[in-house]
Amino acid sequence: MADLAARHARVADDVERRVLAVLRSGRYIGGPVVTEAERRLATLFGYAHGVGVNSGTDALIYALMAMGIQPGDEVIVPAVTFFATAEAVGRIGAIPVVADVRDDLPLLDPGTLPLTARTRAVIAVHLFGEPCPLPALPVPVLDDVAQAAGASPPARTGSVGAASFYPTKTLGAAGDGGIVLADDPAIADAARKLASHGMPAPYVHDRVNGHFGANSRLDAMQAAVLLGHLADLDARLARRRAIAAAYDAGLPEDVRPLPRGPGHPVHHYVVRTPGRDALAAALAAAEIETAVYYRRPLSSEPALAGGHPAGAVPNAVRYCAEALALPVHECLTDGDVDRVLDTIRRAHSRTRAE
Numbered sequence: 007m008a009d010l011a012a013r014h015a016r017v018a019d020d021v022e023r024r025v026l027a028v029l030r031s032g033r034y035i036g037g038p039v040v041t042e043a044e045r046r047l048a049t050l051f052g053y054a055h056g057v058g059v060n061s062g063t064d065a066l067i068y069a070l071m072a073m074g075i076q077p078g079d080e081v082i083v084p085a086v087t088f089f090a091t092a093e094a095v096g097r098i099g100a101i102p103v104v105a106d107v108r109d110d111l112p113l114l115d116p117g118t119l120p121l122t123a124r125t126r127a128v129i130a131v132h133l134f135g136e137p138c139p140l141p142a143l144p145v146p147v148l149d150d151v152a153q154a155a156g157a158s159p160p161a162r163t164g165s166v167g168a169a170s171f172y173p174t175k176t177l178g179a180a181g182d183g184g185i186v187l188a189d190d191p192a193i194a195d196a197a198r199k200l201a202s203h204g205m206p207a208p209y210v211h212d213r214v215n216g217h218f219g220a221n222s223r224l225d226a227m228q229a230a231v232l233l234g235h236l237a238d239l240d241a242r243l244a245r246r247r248a249i250a251a252a253y254d255a256g257l258p259e260d261v262r263p264l265p266r267g268p269g270h271p272v273h274h275y276v277v278r279t280p281g282r283d284a285l286a287a288a289l290a291a292a293e294i295e296t297a298v299y300y301r302r303p304l305s306s307e308p309a310l311a312g313g314h315p316a317g318a319v320p321n322a323v324r325y326c327a328e329a330l331a332l333p334v335h336e337c338l339t340d341g342d343v344d345r346v347l348d349t350i351r352r353a354h355s356r357t358r359a360e
């Protein structure tokens with residue numbers, strides 16, 4: 007599903023030169039490399055300001071805090087997403103309220119949002135890079151763009167965003183990293199202070215009124231790695247889109263790819279099929295890795311199950327039983343892609359014959 011050593015080889019000269027320059031500069035926390043990365047990454051995601059933090063999870067946490075979300079507030083999250091989306095809400099003492107997804111895509115269904123008088127925000131997860139549009143809402147929207155680097159135009163519904171640079175992301179660091187995204191400089195400033203002991207800049211002692219901060223910064227080494235990888239992003243996206251088009255054209259009829267728009271960054275290529283587990287087993291037998299994003303709705307996670315009646319998210323339940331992500335990354339060859347397709351076609355004709 008990923009080959010990070012092969013990916014590094016694509017950008018090795020630039021990344022290693024940049025990392026060495028940081029090592030020799032002595033500027034490891036903050037400094038010009040971090041500032042440049044924050045500026046360029048904010049632009050990539052379509053925001054005016056970016057605040058580098060330690061991970062995508064922390065980006066969600068500090069974005070929610072900077073938006074003023076308080077303990078006990080309800081925040082709506084989609085039933086199909088990585089656990090961290092809801093975890094960030096729970097981590098600050100707020101209540102993640104799980105909502106069902108659309109029947110065509112695992113994105114929040116605007117028709118069934120469980121808005122109440124206590125709802126203070128909605129997290130729109132742009133899963134796999136597919137934009138999650140929502141109508142005008144009475145509460146602010148936080149964009150979880152952890153999987154949406156390179157979406158064109160940027161996947162953006164709300165006024166604040168959070169991205170992850172976990173190494174396997176299309177734009178990944180060589181370790182953990184994330185960024186809080188905002189147009190409002192006051193939100194960006196609040197997030198910067200919260201993620202750095204209340205300090206607006208390294209070594210500048212100040213506090214955010216009424217909050218404990220923490221230590222969660224994107225360090226200069228990871229910022230240098232990300233700047234090196236940014237130069238390869240367009241080529242990565244082009245290759246991922248070409249592989250996705252080859253899959254679209256070559257898959258048997260009842261293995262259906264999720265619909266996607268032309269600017270989709272193909273962070274994951276996901277198909278739906280009623281015979282998902284048999285197909286995954288056939289691919290595994292041919293030593294082809296696949297993944298299920300995600301195996302069960304968030305509402306059935308033990309940490310979240312309280313207050314979420316079973317069966318309340320029927321579209322998510324159906325999606326989780328049928329979805330399978332096929333390998334799609336820039337280091338796959340045409341031969342790799344053909345082998346995936348051949349294996350799927352063979353498994354499929356075997357099943358039909360039985």
Ligand SMILES: Cc1ncc(COP(=O)(O)O)c(C=O)c1O
Nearest residue numbers: 061062063088090152170171172
């Ligand atoms: C949708 C989504 N949200 C949040 C995160 C959390 O990001 P991180 O792993 O950098 O903390 C991820 C990363 O896997 C993700 O895919």
